[in-house]
Amino acid sequence: MDPKNRLNDDEKKVNSNISRVRSRPHRLTDSYVTLAHGAGGKASAALVEQVFYPAFDNDILAQGGDSGVVDASLIGEITGRIAMSTDSYVVNPIEFPGGTIGELAVNGTVNDIAVAGGQPKVITAAFVLEEGLDIATLTRIVKSMREAADTAGVTIIAGDTKVVPKGACDRLYITTAGIGVIPEGRDFGYHRVEEGDRIICSGPIADHGMAVMMARGDLAMTAPIQSDTRAVNALVDAVCAAAPDTRWMRDATRGGLATVMNELARGSGKGVALDDGAIRVRELTRGACDVLGIDPLYVANEGTFTAVVPAEQADAAVAALHSAGADQAGVIGRIVAEPAESVVLVTGFGGTRMVDMLVGDPLPRIC
Amino acid sequence: MDPKNRLNDDEKKVNSNISRVRSRPHRLTDSYVTLAHGAGGKASAALVEQVFYPAFDNDILAQGGDSGVVDASLIGEITGRIAMSTDSYVVNPIEFPGGTIGELAVNGTVNDIAVAGGQPKVITAAFVLEEGLDIATLTRIVKSMREAADTAGVTIIAGDTKVVPKGACDRLYITTAGIGVIPEGRDFGYHRVEEGDRIICSGPIADHGMAVMMARGDLAMTAPIQSDTRAVNALVDAVCAAAPDTRWMRDATRGGLATVMNELARGSGKGVALDDGAIRVRELTRGACDVLGIDPLYVANEGTFTAVVPAEQADAAVAALHSAGADQAGVIGRIVAEPAESVVLVTGFGGTRMVDMLVGDPLPRIC
Numbered sequence: 001m002d003p004k005n006r007l008n009d010d011e012k013k014v015n016s017n018i019s020r021v022r023s024r025p026h027r028l029t030d031s032y033v034t035l036a037h038g039a040g041g042k043a044s045a046a047l048v049e050q051v052f053y054p055a056f057d058n059d060i061l062a063q064g065g066d067s068g069v070v071d072a073s074l075i076g077e078i079t080g081r082i083a084m085s086t087d088s089y090v091v092n093p094i095e096f097p098g099g100t101i102g103e104l105a106v107n108g109t110v111n112d113i114a115v116a117g118g119q120p121k122v123i124t125a126a127f128v129l130e131e132g133l134d135i136a137t138l139t140r141i142v143k144s145m146r147e148a149a150d151t152a153g154v155t156i157i158a159g160d161t162k163v164v165p166k167g168a169c170d171r172l173y174i175t176t177a178g179i180g181v182i183p184e185g186r187d188f189g190y191h192r193v194e195e196g197d198r199i200i201c202s203g204p205i206a207d208h209g210m211a212v213m214m215a216r217g218d219l220a221m222t223a224p225i226q227s228d229t230r231a232v233n234a235l236v237d238a239v240c241a242a243a244p245d246t247r248w249m250r251d252a253t254r255g256g257l258a259t260v261m262n263e264l265a266r267g268s269g270k271g272v273a274l275d276d277g278a279i280r281v282r283e284l285t286r287g288a289c290d291v292l293g294i295d296p297l298y299v300a301n302e303g304t305f306t307a308v309v310p311a312e313q314a315d316a317a318v319a320a321l322h323s324a325g326a327d328q329a330g331v332i333g334r335i336v337a338e339p340a341e342s343v344v345l346v347t348g349f350g351g352t353r354m355v356d357m358l359v360g361d362p363l364p365r366i367c
Numbered sequence: 368m369d370p371k372n373r374l375n376d377d378e379k380k381v382n383s384n385i386s387r388v389r390s391r392p393h394r395l396t397d398s399y400v401t402l403a404h405g406a407g408g409k410a411s412a413a414l415v416e417q418v419f420y421p422a423f424d425n426d427i428l429a430q431g432g433d434s435g436v437v438d439a440s441l442i443g444e445i446t447g448r449i450a451m452s453t454d455s456y457v458v459n460p461i462e463f464p465g466g467t468i469g470e471l472a473v474n475g476t477v478n479d480i481a482v483a484g485g486q487p488k489v490i491t492a493a494f495v496l497e498e499g500l501d502i503a504t505l506t507r508i509v510k511s512m513r514e515a516a517d518t519a520g521v522t523i524i525a526g527d528t529k530v531v532p533k534g535a536c537d538r539l540y541i542t543t544a545g546i547g548v549i550p551e552g553r554d555f556g557y558h559r560v561e562e563g564d565r566i567i568c569s570g571p572i573a574d575h576g577m578a579v580m581m582a583r584g585d586l587a588m589t590a591p592i593q594s595d596t597r598a599v600n601a602l603v604d605a606v607c608a609a610a611p612d613t614r615w616m617r618d619a620t621r622g623g624l625a626t627v628m629n630e631l632a633r634g635s636g637k638g639v640a641l642d643d644g645a646i647r648v649r650e651l652t653r654g655a656c657d658v659l660g661i662d663p664l665y666v667a668n669e670g671t672f673t674a675v676v677p678a679e680q681a682d683a684a685v686a687a688l689h690s691a692g693a694d695q696a697g698v699i700g701r702i703v704a705e706p707a708e709s710v711v712l713v714t715g716f717g718g719t720r721m722v723d724m725l726v727g728d729p730l731p732r733i734c
Contacts, residue, residue: 041727086526
């Protein structure tokens with residue numbers, strides 16, 4: 001029998017036999033995440049409807065329907081060169097002075113796009129949740145993501161949640177991805193870096209890594225250090241307006257300023273000479289680094305970026321950063337011909353030392 | 368002293384004092400993932416250069432520079448309406464008959480975009496790796512991702528790796544995100560679903576979930592069931608060409624066909640009447656479901672999608688799927704007025720039963 005015909009035959013029965021069941025919104029009755037929240041069924045739908053939708057609420061997300069999993073969302077019309085980025089966040093603890101794993105996840109992807117020259121527009125967020133995570137914590141973190149997105153001017157348009165059994169993840173991991181549109185004429189790249197260019201840093205370094213270390217509470221010291229997590233896209237736009245020939249940018253995240261500068265040296269084939277005295281480190285942060293024997297040059301930042309600009313546009317770029325609120329921004333070095341592909345630190349006494357990339361991992365799970 | 372001046376003064380010293388150190392490609396000497404591979408330094412760079420770049424090798428990724436973390440990539444010019452999606456994959460085991468977590472991660476995001484109407488172009492991949500994961504396994508999985516991407520016609524343009532200590536993740540989790548361009552005139556949505564429309568399923572159901580269950584090896588039975596993981600974007604294009612007024616599509620992943628059909632009913636405000644006899648389940652898969660007391664309607668698929676098409680275009684759509692290789696595609700039901708927002712299954716004997724959304728989680732970590 002043709003299936004269509006059979007359904008035809010049965011249609012009347014279907015419509016008469018079954019009492020009308022109007023589905024209500026799915027209710028979230030649990031205080032803790034369970035494996036059922038990751039199964040794609042009713043519990044998943046409840047989690048999405050009660051935790052994620054209220055926080056991320058926006059027109060594009062609403063198009064996705066009311067499924068347990070938020071599927072692909074339509075962004076709408078986009079024209080131009082596009083930058084896309086992704087990052088997973090596994091920071092421990094998930095809440096720390098100055099931020100949460102959620103803010104970090106939003107700001108991190110916003111910043112990766114911004115330093116690539118893109119103006120971030122939309123991001124996605126995928127969650128791996130450990131069975132037993134309390135819903136109140138999850139709700140706080142999701143709320144902090146919405147706030148971070150609003151501050152950065154981006155919309156969270158699609159997402160996903162998976163739940164793994166207790167012990168197969170540490171509370172929650174978040175992966176964000178995003179896209180941004182690159183304004184006409186903006187072209188950042190190693191190939192544009194020239195001898196004599198200045199290197200700008202948007203603020204003091206090492207705050208994020210040290211804040212997270214302190215928050216772990218397994219040190220014999222505490223200090224009220226705040227993470228620098230923030231979206232830098234507005235600062236990037238300020239630099240570009242003031243220094244239209246900006247060559248290259250990068251945020252100094254994992255591996256710290258030292259690693260990013262080594263990438264710059266290696267990528268451009270030129271040398272990087274850093275001025276030790278011009279690199280800002282807050283007093284508390286420097287003190288904590290000193291006590292722990294950690295070089296702040298290798299400590300992760302989450303809202304501090306470096307830019308290479310032509311020498312003649314450096315003052316304007318720094319002034320623009322100051323005006324935009326980054327009052328500790330400054331020139332921290334320059335591009336030199338030799339030693340090529342290397343980073344040297346010029347100390348206050350006129351000495352120099354090589355600054356290598358990070359080797360090993362002094363601070364695991366910092367972001 | 369002005370930092371720029373100081374650097375000026377020292378420039379000669381920098382250039383003369385330090386011997387030229389040309390950096391070599393970073394060498395990966397480990398057989399296992401260590402925390403250092405996630406720190407953003409030399410070990411991270413080695414992992415990316417020796418494992419990820421060779422597999423994902425493409426022009427866009429190469430622009431990202433040779434950093435330990437692959438930062439934002441420039442996609443290039445894109446014009447039109449865009450669909451974006453993300454999904455995390457936590458499947459256990461990470462290799463199973465018919466696929467790997469990597470193929471799943473590529474195909475899953477490709478499929479989410481495709482069933483939203485987008486033609487997927489580029490994807491990103493973010494990895495959370497457990498300390499101790501062997502590099503050989505990682506290399507195999509990354510290779511399988513590249514092959515899946517090639518088959519689907521998408522490019523992996525950006526990525527990220529994080530490493531967590533042993534016990535804070537189960538081997539590896541992968542999150543993909545992607546974007547696709549929606550062809551002119553394509554408009555999928557619940558609002559377009561009309562009474563009398565036909566529901567098409569692209570193939571037999573329940574293979575993926577049962578294949579993964581079997582692969583876990585904790586059952587007293589084995590059966591050579593293969594996951595259905597595959598990219599469906601070419602099939603979606605075939606349906607759209609044959610049935611230009613296609614209303615809606617969704618892949619039947621977590622929660623299975625039953626859950627997706629409930630989402631359709633709820634989202635459209637209409638009823639879904641499924642023909643039990645028209646829903647294909649392979650013999651081996653049905654046998655395994657029977658033995659384990661699992662309803663195949665609730666078992667996850669990873670390469671099978673459903674589409675709502677106008678009744679008069681249904682035969683053409685099915686024929687197009689058959690021509691494109693989906694030889695078990697067929698009409699499995701229709702949209703009815705009542706019972707609204709509900710799914711009923713019409714059995715071979717003319718009986719009907721309500722099909723609810725998945726409650727609980729029969730098969731955790733299936734994708």
